[in-house]
Amino acid sequence: MGRPSASERKPYNMDAIVDVAVQVFLRRGYDGASLDQVAEAAGITKASIYYHASGKEALLARGVGRALDALFAVLDEPAAQSGPAIDRLRHVMRRTVEITATRLPEVALLLRVRGNTPTERSLVARRREFDHLVATIVAQAQAAGEVRADLDAGLVTRLLFGMLNSITEWYRPGGGLSAKDIVAAATRIAFDGLK
C-alpha cells in the first residue's frame, strides 16, 4: 500500500501515528482509549498528534478506513466484476482472507466499531454497504442456480463472513498456518461442505 516500513518511517508521520492508534484502540477499546495514551504509546506529544489529525475520531476513521478501502477495492477487481457469480463470490472470499491476514489490526478494529459517534456510525454504514454488496453476489449465484437457493442470501453472507472474520480472533502471522491454508479450508467448507 506504499506505507513505509517501520525502519524507514519518520517518527511523526500520520501513518505511523495511525498504526499506534489502532493498537491502542484494540488494547483498551476505542471508548476507553484516550489521545494521551496514543501519544504516550507513540512516544510523542499530544500536540504532535494534533498537527496531523483533528482528534481520536480522525485516527479511528483513518485506521478502519484502511480495512474498508482494501475490502471495497476487492469488489472493483476484474475477478469480482465479471464471470459467474459463484466465482466472483469465491474471489471476494479469498481476497477478504488475504486482506484480513495482512491488515489484521485494522480489520479487527473494523469488526469492533459499534457506532456511538457520527464517525463510528459512518464506518458501520460502510461496512454494511460492503456486506450488502456481497449479499447481492450470493443472491445472483442463487438466481443462476450456482449455489443452493433454499437459504436466505443475507443470512448466508453473515455466516460466511462470520467464519472469515473469526480469523482476526485466532490467526497469528508467522504461525503454522498461511492465509492460503485458511482460504482453502474456508472455501471448501463453504462450497463443498464437510461431508
Added chain:
Amino acid sequence: MGRPSASERKPYNMDAIVDVAVQVFLRRGYDGASLDQVAEAAGITKASIYYHASGKEALLARGVGRALDALFAVLDEPAAQSGPAIDRLRHVMRRTVEITATRLPEVALLLRVRGNTPTERSLVARRREFDHLVATIVAQAQAAGEVRADLDAGLVTRLLFGMLNSITEWYRPGGGLSAKDIVAAATRIAFDGLK
C-alpha cells in the same frame, strides 16, 4: 436456568447484579468499565455490590461462567456423548446456536475476554478447553470417514465456531430470524456446502 425473570427479581440479588454488569462490560469494555458504573446502572450503591461479590473480576467470572457452564453442559448431553461423531458434532453445533441465542450477552462477553487478569486467563483457558473438546469430535468424525479428512481438525473447528460465534454480532431475538433458521443454515453450509 432457574434465574428469576425481571419482574420477580429482587433488586439486590447476585443474578440481577451480574445481568447489569454483563451489559456494562459489553458497552464500555471490561477494562474500561468500573464498579461505580455497574452500581449506577443497577441503581444501587457500590457497597451493595460488595455485599454479593468481591469485585469486578467476580462479576465477570459469574457472567461469562453462565455461558461457559451452558456450553460445557452440552458436551455432557447424551447426543454429544454417544453415536457417530458427525451426529455428535451436529448436536453440539445446534446447541451452541441455541445457547448463543438465549444467552446472547453472556456469550458475546465470553468472546471478548482477552486474558489480562488471572480471572480472565482462567476464563480464556476454559473456552480453549471447550474448543479443544469440539476439535476432538471433528477429528473423530474425520477418522471415521464421516467428514472430509483433508483439513486440519483444529482449523475446521475454528472456522465452524467462527461462523456460529458471529451470531452475537448480528442476531437480535424477536427479529425475523429464529435460532432454528440459523441452525438450519449453518449446518447445511457446514456439512453440505453451498453447492
